[in-house]
Amino acid sequence: MEPGFLNKKRVKAADSEQPSVPESAAKSETSTDSRSENADTSADASADSPRLTSKAIAFGRNYFHCVGGTTPTLRKETKFSPTTVQYEWDNPPWSKAAREAAGDPKETTTAVSSSVRPRHKLISLRSGRQQQQQEQQQQQQQQQHKLKNSPSFRGKQQSSSSSSDDDDDAFIEQAVATAQSTIFLTKAGTVYQTGTLHGRVYKHPTHITIPLPIPCVELAAGRHFCLGRMQGGIAVCSWGAGHFGQLGIGATSSEDHHQPITFSARPILMERLLPGSIGSVVVQIAAGDWHGMALTESGMVWAWGSNRSQQCGRKHKSSSSADETPTLVVPAPVPLDVDIEQIAAGRSHSLALTKATKQVYSWGSSIHGQCGNAVRRSPQAPRIIEGMRDLNIAKIAAGGNHSLAL
Numbered sequence: 001m002e003p004g005f006l007n008k009k010r011v012k013a014a015d016s017e018q019p020s021v022p023e024s025a026a027k028s029e030t031s032t033d034s035r036s037e038n039a040d041t042s043a044d045a046s047a048d049s050p051r052l053t054s055k056a057i058a059f060g061r062n063y064f065h066c067v068g069g070t071t072p073t074l075r076k077e078t079k080f081s082p083t084t085v086q087y088e089w090d091n092p093p094w095s096k097a098a099r100e101a102a103g104d105p106k107e108t109t110t111a112v113s114s115s116v117r118p119r120h121k122l123i124s125l126r127s128g129r130q131q132q133q134q135e136q137q138q139q140q141q142q143q144q145h146k147l148k149n150s151p152s153f154r155g156k157q158q159s160s161s162s163s164s165d166d167d168d169d170a171f172i173e174q175a176v177a178t179a180q181s182t183i184f185l186t187k188a189g190t191v192y193q194t195g196t197l198h199g200r201v202y203k204h205p206t207h208i209t210i211p212l213p214i215p216c217v218e219l220a221a222g223r224h225f226c227l228g229r230m231q232g233g234i235a236v237c238s239w240g241a242g243h244f245g246q247l248g249i250g251a252t253s254s255e256d257h258h259q260p261i262t263f264s265a266r267p268i269l270m271e272r273l274l275p276g277s278i279g280s281v282v283v284q285i286a287a288g289d290w291h292g293m294a295l296t297e298s299g300m301v302w303a304w305g306s307n308r309s310q311q312c313g314r315k316h317k318s319s320s321s322a323d324e325t326p327t328l329v330v331p332a333p334v335p336l337d338v339d340i341e342q343i344a345a346g347r348s349h350s351l352a353l354t355k356a357t358k359q360v361y362s363w364g365s366s367i368h369g370q371c372g373n374a375v376r377r378s379p380q381a382p383r384i385i386e387g388m389r390d391l392n393i394a395k396i397a398a399g400g401n402h403s404l405a406l
Helices: 023-028 034-043 096-102 127-148 151-162 166-170
Strands: 071-076 084-088 172-177 181-186 191-197 200-208 216-221 225-230 236-241 250-252 258-260 263-269 282-287 291-296 301-306 327-333 340-345 349-354 360-364 380-384 396-398 403-405
Touching: 166 181, 172 216, 181 200, 181 216, 191 225, 191 236, 200 263, 225 282, 225 291, 258 327, 282 340, 291 327, 291 340, 349 396
Parallel strands: 216 282, 340 396
Antiparallel strands: 071 084, 172 181, 181 191, 191 200, 216 225, 225 236, 236 263, 250 258, 282 291, 291 301, 301 327, 340 349, 349 360, 360 380, 396 403
């Protein structure tokens, strides 16, 4: 049986008039049927847009089903390198066989069976969990109704409906990874997830239903949580673990105190990041280990989640409990006096690239020098990286304990 996901066959250029493709990119392109050839032709129509693919390769240890594949296709072992295993999905939701069998590509999902339940009884059997989920569903319905009635949504809905195409669900546009799971985003804005997310097991790519009638256009993944930005930046959703407030959603227990939602298997709308609340749409999202970030069109940065090392850019508030972890349950603006055009989130630190001067600001943990300043101290408030003042930076990235600038 021919696999519907992986093939070693390379894609050749159709003619000399097509734009040149880097050698590394050409090696990764594959083709198994006419659908892939049509996809390559449509992708070449725009030289600036990245190539889309209907295939993906996962390699490494399939612990906690984090890559979801069950069929190893390649084993390579040498004296100086560890074993590398590539996995394939027999019939992923976006494959041709699965789409034809389901009839409707958007309904092609792999549901989690009742036998695949989280083993942690404190999560799966807690009596208050069902009530909390019902309350979340009610909130989502109210939020969806509120979003539908907003003027900004009406305009985005008309533009998205005119350009919608069922075939777009067959092509992967982005893939991100948490500590134990992988999340895929298709061109149609559909989200699929495989692996283990805070005790919830997805053995195969499973459709994640977003409770909004607009497609997702960007994903960001933290250690055990995910973020999704909707089309036009008019909404941001979060799901996964939320013990440190990284979901950006809290249940209000008093006028000035919020309790974080500890876990949500379904995406929840972050009301604080709606355009009506922050005055602008969101153009980029980023996720660290336990904190999240959002950049607005107006150049403002919002952060939430764990703030133990001031990775959210806010000073710690005094608390009566010494053991309480500093958190921002709902998004709060980062105190920056310049407009930002790009953000990046590391394990416990954050970066921002200014719009006008192309300078880099950093804040959070700097014990390994990841904030780019000579003094290794933690935490650090937002400040410009002095060593790069004379450089014109184009892109930034943040790793676990290091940072990059291009």
